[in-house]
Structure formats: structure tokens, C-alpha cells
Amino acid sequence: MISQEGFEPDVLGFLCNWCSYAGADLAGVSRFQYPPNVRIIRVMCSARVDPTIVLEAFIRGLDGVMVLGCHLGDCHYMTGNYYTEKRMKTTKNVLKSTGLSPDRLLIDWVSAAEGEHFAALVKDFTERIRKLGSLGNETHLELHQLKKRLVAAKEALAQEKLRWLVGREMELVDSANVFEEKVSQKEFDQLMLQIIEKEFSKRRILQSMQGEALSIREIAQRVGASPREVLRNVVSLEHEGLVLFVGVEGNSPKYRRAGG
Amino acid sequence: MKESGSVLVIGGGVAGIQAALDLADRGFRVYLVEETPSIGGRMAQLDKTFPTLDCSICILAPKMIECYRHPNITLLTYSEVEKVRGSAGNFTVEITRKPRFVDEAKCTGCGTCSQKCPIIVPNEFDMLLGDRKAIYMPLPQAVPRVTTIDKDSCLYFTRSVCKICQKLCQAEAVDFDQKPEKINLNVSAIIVATGFSLLNPSVINEYGYGRYKNVITSLELERLANASGPTGGHVTRPSDGKIPDKVAFIQCVGSRGLGRGVSYCSSACCMYATKEAILIKEHKPKSEVFIFYLDLRASGKGFQEFINRAKENWGVLYIRGRPGEIIEDPTTKDLIIFCEHTVRGEVRRLEVDMVVLCPAFIPRESNNKLSEKLRVKLDEYGFFKAEDASLVPVDSNIPGIFTCGCCQGPKDIPESVAQASGAAARAVEVITLTARREG
Amino acid sequence: MEHRRIETPKIGVFICHCGINIGGVIKVPEVVQYAKKLPNVVYAEENLYTCSSEGLSKIKEGIQEHHLDRVIVASCTPRTHESLFRATCTEVGLNKYLFEMANIRDQCSWVHMKDPEAATEKAKDLVRMAVAKASLLHPQEETEIDVIPSALVVGGGIAGITTALCLANQGFSVYIVEKEAKMGGMLRYLHKLYPTMRNASEVLNQLVNEAKASKNIEILTSSVVKEVKGFIGNFEVAIQKGDEKTVNFEVGTIIVATGATDFEPVGMYGYKKFDNVITQLQLEQLLKKGRLQNLKRVVMIQCVGSRQEGRSYCSRICCMTALKNSKLIRESYPDANIHIFYRDLQTYGQEYEKYYREVQEKGVKFIKYLPEKPPEVSLGENGKLNVNVYHSLINKQIEISADLVVLSTPLIQHEDAKELSQKLKVPLGPSGFFLEAHVKLRPVDFATDGVFVCGSAHWPADVGESISQAYGAASRASIPMSLKRLHTEALNALVDEEICSGCGLCELTCPFAAIRIEETKKGRKAKVIAASCKGCGACGAGCPQMAISMQHFTDEQLLAQIAALAEVKS
Ligand SMILES: Cc1cc2nc3c(=O)[nH]c(=O)nc-3n(C[C@H](O)[C@H](O)[C@H](O)COP(=O)(O)OP(=O)(O)OC[C@H]3O[C@@H](n4cnc5c(N)ncnc54)[C@H](O)[C@@H]3O)c2cc1C
Ligand SMILES: Cc1cc2nc3c(=O)[nH]c(=O)nc-3n(C[C@H](O)[C@H](O)[C@H](O)COP(=O)(O)OP(=O)(O)OC[C@H]3O[C@@H](n4cnc5c(N)ncnc54)[C@H](O)[C@@H]3O)c2cc1C
Ligand code: SF4
Ligand code: SF4
Ligand code: SF4
Ligand code: SF4
Ligand code: FES
Secondary structure: OOOOOOOOOOEEEEEEOOOHHHHHHHHHHOOOOOOOOEEEEEEOOHHHOOHHHHHHHHHOOOOEEEEEEOOOOOOOOOOHHHHHHHHHHHHHHHHHHOOOOHHHEEEEEOOOOOHHHHHHHHHHHHHHHHHHOOHHHHHOOOHHHHHHHHHHHHHHHOOHHHHHHHHHHHHHHOOEOOEOOOOOHHHHHHHHHHHHHHHHHHHHHHHHHOOOOEEHHHHHHHHOOOHHHHHHHHHHHHHOOOEEEEEEEOOEEEEEEOOO | OOOOOEEEEEOOOHHHHHHHHHHHHOOOEEEEEOOOOOOOOHHHHOOEEOOOOEEHHHHHHHHHHHHHHOOOEEEEOOEEEEEEEEEOOEEEEEEEEOOOOEOOOOOOOOOHHHHHOOOEEEOHHHOOOOEEEOEEOOOOOOOOOOOEEOOOOOHHHHHOOOOHHHHHOOOOOEOOOOOOEEEEEEEOEEEEOOOEEEOOHHHOHHHOEOOEOOEEEHHHHHHHHOOOOOOOOOOOOOOOOOOOOEEEEEEEEOOOOOOOOOOOOOOOHHHHHHHHHHHHHHHOOOOEEEEEEOOOOOOOOOHHHHHHHHHHOOOOEEEEOOOOEEEEOOOOOOEEEEEEOOOOOOEEEEEEOEEEEEEOEEEOOOHHHHHHHHOOOEOOOOOEOOOEOOOEOOEOOOOOEEEOHHHHOOOOHHHHHHHHHHHHHHHHHHHHHHHHHHO | OOOOOOOOOOEEEEEEOOOOOOOOOOOHHHHHHHHHOOOOEEEEEEEOOOOOHHHHHHHHHHHHHOOOOEEEEEEOOHHHHHHHHHHHHHHOOOOHHHEEEEEOHHHHHOOOOOOHHHHHHHHHHHHHHHHHHHHOOOOOOOEEEEOOOEEEEEOOOHHHHHHHHHHHHOOOEEEEEOOOOOOOHHHHHOOEEOOOOEEHHHHHHHHHHHHHHOOOEEEEOOEEEEEEEEEOOEEEEEEEEOOOEEEEEEEOEEEEOOOOEEOOOOOOOOEOOEOOEEEHHHHHHHHHHOOOOOOOEEEEEOOOOOOEOOEOOOOOOHHHHHHHHHHHHHHHOOOOEEEEEEOOOOOOHHHHHHHHHHHHHOOOEEEEOOOOOOOEEEEOOOOOEEEEEEEOOOOEEEEEEEOEEEEOOOEEOOOOHHHHHHHHOOOEOOOOOEOOOEOOOEOOEOOOOOEEEOHHHOOOOOHHHHHHHHHHHHHHHHHHHHHOEEEEOOOOEEEOOOOOOOOOHHHHHOOOOOEEEEEEOOEEEEEEOOOOOOOOOOOOOOOOOOOEEEOOOOHHHHHHHHHHHHHOOO
16 A cells, blocks of 8 residues: 555544543653544543444544543443444444445553553554555545445444344353353354445445436446345345335336335 | 531541542541542552452542542541540541642642652652652652652752752742641541551561562562553563563562561462462463462452462462572572472472562551550551451441551452441441430 | 524633643644634633632633633543532533533643644644534533432341441431341351350340341341332332231332352262261351260361362351361360361461461361362261371371361352342342442442442351441442432433334443333333433443433534544545
């Protein structure tokens, strides 16, 4: 990848009030210097960070997002950061679907004693994003195209099924191998990837349809996916009532977005 | 809600903090007296805490700040209890606030003064492994967040020159003319929570503490392992700054001894040594860590499991026995530990880079004076004695005076905290009962 | 979700120099000028120290003179200063939730000291983000709930009685619910108590009588908790008393003091197979009733059923129990030969180590065995028991004959604890004991507000420790009860019932049992218990329907902050 001359990344950091924000304060008190590219939003717990909000940051054109919390086991609210971990893992995968590097999202832990660690994280992360370049530079997409993908990704992350599964991951995977009926982490991750792919494609299909009646082939062209996959997803969208079958034109069935 | 009645808490470690917060939340006025410039006690010095390995200051700092902000708590740091008179329900207490030469009300804790102060001395808070200035905050998370001038090292006080800090302080907080201040209080009950000290292990001469650079104490290790400590969290050998490959912990240094040191068990060392061993392993997974012990005392919640994890997941090696002697290789500064097998009579020898001694918990030196002022009994070792350790474990011999935490004897944090809340409850009982009698 | 729109906000921004700490790096006047031009900002000024009394009066004046309805201080960290500034706003009638901070010191001037330009730009960004959030802030009312000043103590052992008495003496009314017909718990079965060697029954009777005499305590024996509804301040409790009737009452807090029971080592070391293999608890009974005769040789085995696969913990009290009972035996039968086979002796602290030494001096012998080579008990031809053990110190297998073998077994959780934990919405930990809110700093609290724990229900504990904790639990429970009204920060989760599908994910997510599914007219819906919710946001960020919004950290506000940050870029 070619580095972008003069590119100064804009980085957003979500820091939990109890550890990572305190760690950032300690970096200040200790005068550890780090690059000025990061802006911080304080939240009570890293678990407040909804994946859709992370996507919103990218949609708005920010180049990198850090979500920092207490070390696992140290969350002020006990289990919060375990949820953060699972949710951000999924968010990274969704980000990948859009063509952006999942490395643009950093999830890490900073304790209230780790001022230096915080400074180092910001430094490394800023460098990493500097190397990746701007969003457009990385994906070679026009900004409006990329934005569309990101919006689709955000919508995927707002999907009930996806959110439900992310929320149950710990329970479903926990103590795998002890009870045979539990899902292994690997199986779960694979399942999640499939669902992410599918949800993302479905949002892309909806986006591509705008108001027109289209054939599967036409949709496939617009979203750049195989007609087979598109057909499967369109059927599923039809079940959900989001897409309507409008009739056959020639040999091809045509579909339209439900509602407006 | 406001309750009438007030309580004096002596000692601002985790026990004193908990007792103060419980009482203040309950609506009572609390005076929290701490002799050093900041509250926090030992727990503020620790890196992580067993058995869950959470970061010590991360969980303690919010409580420290809460004490500072609580409308019902008056923090009297850098202060001493002078005189105590009266009885349950009505004690009068005289307190001296030592001059810190910085106006607490004006100082914003910005640290400009410390940055420019030319005098560097070892920091007690870092177990003398790190430095501080003559005008300083013992730790970055100090509460209150104000500086203190150490009269003994300040150039102005020792040589009548400098005053750089005063010139730089835009808040005009530095005040070289500050005088000791006396405060008189009236309180219904008193809670003692003055904690513990560690035995200076040079008493156990054969381990070479003080003579061998790479023989350190467990509390020194806590500071080394701490990210805001003197080495930025790198556990390094004092002799050459190298990260050690082989570390041995020696338990019961001066504890459970017959003759030297103290005869009792210090309760928390088996666990904290295990924790520190894991910390070393976390920093450098390839290192070898040994723990020499007599009995592994791991009877608290989740403790045995913690030790099992140290053995199974981290490969910490436990060796039963009390080493007889340590010898230093004068060139490499490596250490050779000799340990005799009690019955078989054979001598084992183990060469390591660094030795960590886990010294006995001992009473604070100030206990003697304080106990006289309070007329409260000490036990045969010098810890505050409970009237009946089984039935009224937080009551002293004087009605209305209670004790909690390590000032009573060695304990871990959970026990100290539970007891502190307990002492608070007993104090409230006394206040309620005297009020009922009077009203 | 709140859709209250406010009239155009009037925001005031106070930018602090912090001496030279901010002003030495950041061009504060430039930031002030910049702030003045931001939307909704009607006033901006700089202060040398905003937190000084002078600075604080400037804020108050600003609010009054310029009719500010939002205040921003750009200075240091909200972790130490937010409450001070909020209090200042409240003094002149501005709701404290209309205050916002921008941290331009710890996150800006102190960490970009060598780049004043960039630091100044960043300070502007941070102020702009704060303004964006402040524009969307709402005044919030803190939830207040009434707390009934009475407590339910479940379990009438030494811990339960102590905590009840402590609360009763403070004037609260207390119900003790004990499932057995008699009060007293484990102490009813014990002989003498280490380390004081007082009679367990004397100690117990004194406390039980005190409890019975207290006019603030109502004792319900042969009773169990049938149902608990509600939350801190107002729990509705139904008690099943015997087979007959249910008793209903309301309490503000609940303390769990259900203790533990002892493990029966069936099939281990010949227990129940050979007559003279008994547990420490059985030995206590024999000692109490004076049934032991002619004891010559006694072997005690420690860690029977503990510190091993399946039950990995150390039960804390068994070593001292063995020491106590061997001491008692030696006192009655000075010739009795006693061996204690142990793994690690748990005689922690000052008292117990001394006790250990005394027992050693009395001639009790201690042999350390290895868990991989445990002792074996067999019946010899003479009808005597033989105990075989590998003596690790002398590296030899040895055999000792015994008239009596006493097994030290661990305390384990009651079978019905699971049920109780579900009724109270509090968890059990990995070893089956009740799990506190925080191992270190909240040892007697549960995460569920208003519910507390003490004694061996929490972990095996001796009498002194159980009593310390009992007082501790009393202190914690007394706080809400004495306040009578609780108010919590308005940082709650808010559920939009129109959107909520009642899926229950939030209930599973919340570690504080602060959001629960309830049947409503519109079907199953999530309901937040405002008094218990800590505002962490874990439920909201996971809700499949996105039905939950977080007070003071709403999506709207976060998105506005992001938009403000991105604004100059695009
Ligand atoms: C190396 C080491 C590691 C440890 N690790 C752990 C761990 O991982 N987990 C755990 O649970 N426990 C651990 N502990 C134990 C823990 O430190 C104690 O349980 C805890 O600090 C006790 O708190 P305290 O408040 O009773 O006493 P302290 O922390 O000693 O506080 C007492 C306070 O009182 C002040 N004071 C003393 N005398 C006076 C006086 N006369 N007037 C006014 N103020 C006075 C002191 O300055 C101090 O601030 C460790 C201990 C050591 C030594
Ligand atoms: C063999 C042995 C010897 C011991 N010797 C000593 C000693 O010498 N010195 C010492 O300090 N400690 C000793 N102990 C420890 C001592 O027994 C405990 O410290 C003490 O019993 C703890 O008190 P507690 O109130 O927490 O629990 P418990 O005494 O167990 O009391 C709990 C009570 O709760 C009731 N309960 C349980 N579940 C429910 C429910 N669901 N609903 C209503 N009620 C319920 C029980 O019936 C019981 O009455 C010994 C323990 C054993 C086993
Ligand atoms: S004394 Fe002055 S310069 Fe020093 S920390 Fe306090 S306010 Fe800052
Ligand atoms: S006067 Fe003392 S404290 Fe101040 S700068 Fe000089 S040496 Fe340091
Ligand atoms: S997770 Fe959301 S939809 Fe499900 S019950 Fe809770 S609030 Fe309702
Ligand atoms: S915000 Fe946190 S505490 Fe409140 S209901 Fe949601 S998960 Fe529970
Ligand atoms: S509070 Fe820090 S991650 Fe939850």
C-alpha cells in the first residue's frame, strides 16, 4: 500500500469512565506525549458502545475508532467489557465486509495505572491508520460508494438476529466441550461470519433497488455479487416482507423494495 | 439525610476508607485522619490484587475520590491524633495538622512546582526505588490532589535558597510560613484503621537483604510491576536493570519463626507471592519462578483455585522448605539459594537472578503511642487487640472505640473491607444507644 | 426515548488556563473566540483557575447574567472536577445534568506539549464536541424511591442472629427466617469453639435469647422463603411457615445468612463402612455428650473431599477444628496418641499459629501427606483400624493403628441454595457459595442492590469472621434503610415499550438484575428498576430492537459528538 503524503488520520476514542479514561488522565498527569490525532468521548462503560455507533463514525469519515475499557475482569460493572469484546469482534467482521481493514477498529484494555500504555496505544494506532491511509485511499472506492457500503454495514449491525446472537455468545459458547450440546467457539465464529455476510448482502441489495423493479441479474450486477447468492438473499428479504415479487418479465422474475 | 453524631476514623487505608464511606453514606459526619499526605494506604501501592488480579489503584482510586468529594467526610491528611478524652458517645479529640507548606484550598494539583523543583529524593511510596521532588505528590492518584513540601530535603528549609516552586505557582498556593494547626473535635465513636508495616528483612541476615542488590521485598516488587511505578511496570533487577529469567520467592521471612522476627503467620503472603509470581510470568512467560514455602495458606474464597492456576497454567514451581542461606555471585550479582531438606539432610542449591522476600506483617510503630492516647490495649505483638476476637471482633477494650483491618493483625483486602463495614455498624450502634440513653 | 425538544439552548463556555498548565500550551483566547462562534453558544470566557472560588462565582454570574441554560467547562478531568462544577450550577438553579466538560488539560495540553498548534486545534474540536452534546442535554430528575426501614434475614445461625441484632439495636425492624425448627445453625452441633474454647451452646444461647428478647426482631422458624417480588426499598416477601400458612410482609433489604452444611464423605477412608471412622462434626457431638471413652490412638485426616478434583477449594475452618478437637482429647486423655495427617495447615494470623504451636507442644503429631499418595484406612485383625500413609519428609510408607479415625470434611453449600439464589436474583459462584458483588471491595454486597450476604453462606468462615461480616452486612443494609429515600443518579436505561419485543436479552445481560421482563397490557416488556440501574449501557448497546436509550449518554448525543468531530473534515 502506498502511504498517503500528508495524511493526518482522525481518530475517535471511546473510553470507559473507570479505567481507560483514568489511564488517559494518568498519561496526562505523567506528561506522556502522544500524537494529537485522537479525540475522546467518555462513556460510563465500554459496553455502552453500540456497534452501529462505531459504524456511524466511519460513515462520517473518521479514519479510525478505538474502544478502550478496563481489563477483562476489571470492568466496574463486572461483565461489561466481555460484551464489548464480543460486539467489537462482530463489528470488525462487518467492517471487513465493506472492504475496510478491520484494523481500523481497535479494541483494547487500559487500566487506571497504565498511562504509558495508553500513550503507546494511541501512538501505535495512529501510525497504523496513517499507513492504511484515508478510507477512500484504502478501498479505492469513491467516497459516496464507500459510504453506501458502510451504511449497509451499519444496518446489518442493527439487525435483530445478529444482535441477538452477539448478545448470547457468552452463554452459548461458555464452557464448551464440557457439555456436548454447547457450541464451540469455532463453530460460533463461523456461524457469525455467515450471518454477517448475509445480513450485509441483504442490506446492499435493498440499497441497490431504490424504487425500481429489478431482476436478480440486474441486482447482482449492481451489488457485485453472484446471482445465486442474490437470489437466496432476495427470497429471504421477501420472507421478511422487505421485498415484493412484482411479476415476470420475459423469463426473469422481477422484485421491488416493499413500502416506499 | 443527616444523622446527629460523628465519628473519627484514624488511618486512610482501604479499611479506613470503607469505614468512613459507610458512615458518611449513612449520614454521619466523619473525620478521616491520615498521617501521610495522601489516603490510600498499602493498597494504593499494590499493582494487582489476588485472587482476581484486578488492578489495585483502578478499584481503589474511585473510593479515594469519593472520600474527598463526600459532603459528610472531612479529610485530614498529613495529620496526627494528639489527645483523646472522654468516653463512648462523647470523645474530645485534639488533632495536629502538620504544615505541608502548600495551601490545600488553593493548590490545584497541577504539578508545575514539582516539575521544576531541583531537589530529587527517593520516594517512600515507591519503596525508595523511584524518585520524587522536595515538593511532591506521593502518587499521581493522590487524594487530596495537592502537593506537600518535604521540609527535610527542601532547599529553602535546609539552606534558605530557591523558592522556585513558590515563584512558579500561579495559584499562589506555596506558603513557607505555614504552621502546625491544632483542631479540636467532638466525636461519638472512634475507629482505628492504621494498618500494618513490613518487617525489615535485613534482620534475617542470611538472606542478604540490604547487602545483595537483587534481593528485594514483595512490596518493592509491587512497585516495580506497577505501570505507574519507578520502572514503568518492568520488573527489572536492581543491579543491572535486566529482566530476570529466574526468580525465587521466599515465604515467611521473619514470620512463623521461632526466635527472630515474629512467631505468627502473616496470612496474605502465600497468596500475594502467587500473584506476584503470575505477574512476573505475565511480563515474561519464559521466566522460571519458584516459591519456597512452609505451608500454602490459601483458605479464602477462590484462593486454592488461584494457586492451582499458578501451577497449571503459569508453571509456577512451589518448593516446600525454608532456605537456609543466600549467597551472591559478586560478579554477576546472581544469587544462590541453599535449602536443606529437613529430614533427609541433603542440601539443595538453586541459582536465580532475583530473590523476592515476603516479610512478616508487623504492627505500625506508631501503635504504641496511639494506643496510649486511646487507652486501647495492644496484643502481645503490638497489634490492636480485639476485646474478644471471636464474639465482638471489632470492639476494643474501650467502649466506643473500634478497630478494623490490618491494625488488628495480618489480613487481606476483602477481610479488611468486611471488617471496616463491621466497625462502622458497631459505631452506629453505640451512637444510637447513647442517643437513646440521653434522649 | 425522550423527544423533549428544548427551545434554542443558551450555552456558556468557561475555558480554564489552569495556571500555565493549559494556557502555557493552548492558545486559550483563541479557543474562547472560536467557542463564541459555535452554534447555541451565547457566552464564553477564560479563567485562570475555573475551579477556584473566583472561577466558580464567574460561572454563577454567567448563568444569571446571560440566562445560560447549559454550561461547559473546558479544563481538566470530569473524574475529579465534574461534581464540583455540577454543584456550582445547582447553586444557581441549573439542573446538574445540563453541565458538560471538555478535558483540554489531561487529554490535550499535557500530552501535546511540543505541538501547541495541534493542541489548540484539538482543544477547539473538544469544545465543539462538548457544545454538540450540551445542545442535546436534558434536565434530569433523579429517581427517588422510598425504603422500608426493615430487613429480612434468611438463616438463623450465628451470622444471621448477629446481623439482626445489630440492625435491631439501630432501630430497624428485622424478620429472621430459619428453616429448621430451632435457631442457631451449625453452632447447635458444636462442642467448644476455638480459639476461646467457650461452649458453643453458651455463646449461642446468649445471642438467641437476646434476639428473642428484642422487640424489633420477629423470628420465624421452620420457615422458608417462598417468593420475593420487588427490589431494593420495597421487597414483597412471602414466607412458607411449616406446612400451614404463608406469611407476607414487606422489607427494604435482605441479608442472606444461610450458612453451609458439612460434606458427608461416604465411601471415603472407610466412612460408613467401619464403625470408628467419623467426621469432625460427629466427633463434636461425641465430645459434647461425653461419649468418648478410653481413647488411646486417634488419627485425623485433613482435606477429605476438598482440595481435589471436583471440589478444589480449601474449606478454611477444618484445620483449626482438628487442632481444637485434638487438644480437647489430649486434655481429657493425656495419654492419647494423636496424629493429624494434613496437606497444608491453615493456621493463619496471630492467634491460630499460636494455637498450632500449643497443640504441637501438647504432643499431637503432624504428618504431611501428599495428595497423590493419600492415606488408606483398613480394618486390622484385632478390630483396630490401620492407617497407612506415605510420609513425604522421611520418604517412607508408615502404618499407624487407631481406635478412632476422624475425617475433616469441608463445608459445602446447601442443596436448596440454588432455589434461594434464583428467588433473590443473586448468583452462586463456582464452588457453590453465594457470589458477592466484588471480591475485594464489596465483600458483603450482592450486585443486586439491597441484598447482602454474610457468614459461611459466602465462604467457609469461623465464628469471628462470620460475625465481622455480619456486622459488615448490617452496616451496608443500614445505609439505604436509614436514608429512607434513595436517589440514584439519572444515568438510567430507558426502555421504549412500543419497540421492545420482550425478548429478554437485556435481562440476561444486566449484571445488576436491574432490568426485568414483566407482563404488561401490551405483552412482555422490559422494565428498568431505576433504583438499581447503574447506567452502564450494556443492555442498550445490545438490545436487538434498539429499544433502550441511555440517559445522559443517548445515541443522539454520542452521534452529535461524532458529527461535530467530523464536521470540519468533510
Ligand atoms: C506486598 C503485599 C501485597 C499484597 N497484595 C494483596 C493482594 O493482592 N490482595 C489482597 O487482598 N491483599 C493484599 N495485601 C494485603 C493488603 O495490603 C492489606 O490487607 C490492606 O492494605 C490492609 O488495609 P488497611 O487499611 O488495614 O491498612 P493500610 O493499607 O496499612 O492503611 C493504613 C493507613 O493508616 C495510616 N496510618 C498509620 N498509622 C497512622 C496514625 N497513627 N495516624 C494516622 N494515620 C495512620 C497509614 O499511613 C495508611 O494510610 C498485600 C500486602 C503486601 C504487603
Ligand atoms: C465441625 C465443625 C467445627 C467447627 N468449629 C468451630 C470452632 O471451634 N470455632 C469457630 O469459630 N468456628 C467453628 N466452625 C465454623 C462455624 O460453624 C461457622 O463459623 C458458623 O456456623 C457460621 O455461621 P453462619 O451463621 O454463617 O452459618 P450456620 O451456622 O450454618 O447457620 C445458617 C443457618 O441458616 C439456616 N438456613 C440455611 N438455608 C436456609 C434457607 N434456605 N432458608 C432459611 N434458613 C436457612 C440453617 O438452617 C442455619 O440455621 C466449625 C464448623 C464445623 C463444621
Ligand atoms: S502548589 Fe501550585 S504549582 Fe504546585 S501543584 Fe499546587 S497549584 Fe500547582
Ligand atoms: S523551595 Fe524547596 S520545594 Fe520549592 S522548588 Fe525549591 S527545593 Fe523544591
Ligand atoms: S433486549 Fe430490547 S427488545 Fe429485548 S426485552 Fe430488552 S428492551 Fe425489550
Ligand atoms: S444500563 Fe447497565 S445496570 Fe442499567 S439496566 Fe442496563 S445493563 Fe443493567
Ligand atoms: S467500566 Fe471500564 S469497561 Fe466497563
